[in-house]
Amino acid sequence: MIIFSNHPHHYAVRDLDPQQHLLSVVSQQPRAHMLALRNLHTAATLYGNIPMGFSPEEGDPPPPAVPVVWPKVRYDLQVTGTDVSVSREGNAVSQKFSTLDKDRPQASSKLHEFLEDIGLSRVDAYMICKAIEEGEFVSGVYARK
Numbered sequence: 273m274i275i276f277s278n279h280p281h282h283y284a285v286r287d288l289d290p291q292q293h294l295l296s297v298v299s300q301q302p303r304a305h306m307l308a309l310r311n312l313h314t315a316a317t318l319y320g321n322i323p324m325g326f327s328p329e330e331g332d333p334p335p336p337a338v339p340v341v342w343p344k345v346r347y348d349l350q351v352t353g354t355d356v357s358v359s360r361e362g363n364a365v366s367q368k369f370s371t372l373d374k375d376r377p378q379a380s381s382k383l384h385e386f387l388e389d390i391g392l393s394r395v396d397a398y399m400i401c402k403a404i405e406e407g408e409f410v411s412g413v414y415a416r417k
Contacts, residue, residue, distance in 0.1 A: 355369075375398060
């Protein structure tokens, strides 16, 4: 399933403001053409919205004004009781986290701070923390560091 919205404020959680925020999430076993998905993501970063179509007569789109750095490092987060373990490229990270350390707008959790340190946005870190606090595993989070 792929969902696009031109109303990001409709999906804002509490006081978070996504503004011109873009998040692409791909399942562990995608059934879509990966190049097509990457092209949709690139189009959204270039123009601020998804074009209605792509014409072969138009040729390649112009390069982005700001180079896009694609995240390359995979993180997986698992919950066991109240303990949260994080692996980076399949290897456990040394930091320990807990579901009892709640992420709040006025005080970020240690997990939230870790997620921002590896290059995720504040909104992405908040949404991942919420899923973890509910006891869900989060797999395939890609970051720059």
